[in-house]
Amino acid sequence: MSKQSIFGRIAQLAKANINALLDSAEDPKKLLDQMVRDYSNNIAEAETAIAQTIGNLRMMQEDYAEDVQAAQEWGQKALAASAKADEYRTAGKTADADKFDNLAKVALQRQLSSENEAKQAAPSIASQTDVVDRLKTGLTQMKGKLVELQSKRNELVARQKSAQAQSSVNDAIKSIDIMDPTSEISxxxxxxxxxxxxxxxxxxxxxxxxxxxxxxxxxxxxxxxxxxxxxxxxxxxxxxxxxx
CATH class of the missing domain: 1.20.5 (Single alpha-helices involved in coiled-coils or other helix-helix interfaces)
Known part of the structure; x- marks a missing residue:
């Protein structure tokens, strides 16, 4: 899974013109709350996808480790079989010597197969490791952006309330100007x-x-x-x- 496929929808949200959305919204607070919810949901989706990617990487690493270990074990078996064949050949037991030489060849073939599998997996493991590192970095950045978005939401909501309160005060002042009680006193x-x-x-x-x-x-x-x-x-x- 690529980084772009995970963060695609989040990137679209991040590139949105927030000011234009707020200007056109009947209730900016509801829009901001919805943005926070959407961004939080996208982060949760990204975490799930990244967790799966990490899980796949760990399986590949386990398979690689098993191939490396198997190659070492088959190498040891080939060496033991070859040594036993030399021992039988020295003793003049050619048939037994040939038998263990054949076993050594089988072990060497298994060793070579395990080594090839490990070599083939290595580039994919390196690539996936890089992807996982970048995904983790991206996820950290997303969480930081969410904190910024929540902070900005709180700031804008507070400013909106302050503006509404000031508007009410201004309306009250206008009413005082229009209906001046001092005229009644006069x-x-x-x-x-x-x-x-x-x-x-x-x-x-x-x-x-x-x-x-x-x-x-x-x-x-x-x-x-x-x-x-x-x-x-x-x-x-x-x-x-x-x-x-």
Whole structure:
């Protein structure tokens, strides 16, 4: 399994124009949450695929190790059989010597077959090892990107809430500007001033009425004096005695 086949869908998501998606989304928070879920699911899928790739590599490595070990064992058997054939040949037992030489040849053939299998597997093991290393690195990077995506999601959601709160404050301020409560207070103040003016007017009227009453008392005093003096004249009493 290639790295591209595992990370193909994730790469498409990473290349998406997130800003454009957010601009067109009715609810950016839901879109961000969906992106986090999708990315998390893709990581889980990648982990499963990578685990399978690693499992296949380990099986290849086990088979390779078995072939190498088998080649060594068959080599030892060939050596033992060849030594036994030489021993029989020295003893003049040609038939037994030929038998063990044939066994040595069979062991050498098995050794060669195991070595060839190991040689054929080596390039594939090296290639798969490189693939697994790159997949592990890619998976680590993906997990780092997921952390960044989650952090960015939280930041954008917080900024959206802050903007909405500020918008509410601005709307409230606009409402205050449109319906200014101080205008009602001003009208009440005018009413109070008119009432105060009315009271002042009443006070002035009251003061004017009191002055008129005092003036009438003065006039009455003078009239009384005049009447007394007139009576004195009529009685023939001198005016100078009136003061006594």
């Amino acid at each position: 009208r009440f103040e005018d009413k109070v001033r008119r009432e105060e003016a009315r009271v002042l007017g009443q006070q002035e009227l009251s003061a004017s009425s009191l002055d008129a009453q005092f003036d009438s008392l003065v006039d009455m005093g003078e009239q009384t004096e005049i009447e007394l003096r007139l009576a004195a004249l009529k009685s023939g009493k001198p005016q100078g005695e009136l003061g006594g």
